[in-house]
Amino acid sequence: MARPQSDIEAGREQLIDLVMAMIDERGSAALTVAEVAARANMSPANLYRYFDSKEALIEAVAGxxxxxxxxxMEQVVASDLPPRRKMYEFFARRFALMKAEWEADxxxxxxHVELGKEHFELIRSYVDLGDHYLAEIIGEAMGEGHFAGLSVDEALSLVNQMVNxxxxxxxxxxxxxxxxxxxLARIIDAVFDGLSAQDRGAKAVSGLRAA
Structure with missing residues (x-):
């Protein structure tokens, strides 16, 4: 008889808690399904009732x-802030949260950084979603006359490089x-005040002269 969905979800959440604690202890390099199952007092076969692979478990942890x-990101994009302030909050609120996590431990x-590097393909969708939301903000800014001469994709690439x-x-x-x-606030002001398709001299220098 199949377990109730709520029971499955509760088990998944407990396993995610456990794996995150294990990663905090010593990283994910040697993390195996057998080890997670042992720590959870269950067999590997039972663990697969909740996650069908190690990758699915890691993806849930990343989630x-x-x-x-x-x-x-969703709260900021849905807000009625003007585009310049919206872009600042889009980056600043997430940065403040991550800096607090770094300061705490x-x-x-x-x-967790190492985990992201090891399993980047599993978290790529979050990066892509961030770009999607940022493109929405850029589109709003363009509607108000900012970033003249640039496409959304061009502006997106430049903004990402500036706030990397x-x-x-x-x-x-x-x-x-x-x-x-x-x-960060100064960088966002530089983004809005400086991004333009017009060359203002940076590319106009034809060559370098020796001192």
Whole structure:
């Protein structure tokens, strides 16, 4: 007889809790289904009732980690803030949350970074979703006359490069103490004030002269 769905979901949540605790202890490099099952006091066969593979389990763990960040993005995009402020909040709120996680336990944060590197294909959808929401904000900004001469994709690429260390957790981890929301605000102002298809001199220099 099949278990009630609520029972299955409760078991899944408990296993996610367990795996996240194991990752916090020593990372995911040696994480196996057999080890997770042993820690959960169940057989591997029983664990597969909840997750049909190790990859599915890791994907669920990633989903748990990313969910608060997704909630922030959805709240900001749905808000009635003007585009410039909306873009700042889109990045600043997620950064503040991740910096708080890093400050609470830098080692655990680093281990989750490694997990993301090892299983990037499993989390690519979250990166793509972030780009989708950012493109919506850029579209709103263009509707108000910003980023003239650029396509949404061009602006998206430029914005991502300019704010990379505030969203790329691997890059962020390396210089976290130097990152602040005040600096991010200046970057967003630079994005809005500086992005233009018109060359203002940077490409006009034909060559370098020796001093």
């Amino acid at each position: 748990r980690w990313f969910q608060p960040k997704l909630d922030i 830098p080692v655990a944060f680093a281990l 260390v505030y969203v790329n957790i691997a890059a962020m981890e390396l210089i976290m103490p130097k990152l602040t929301t005040d600096k």
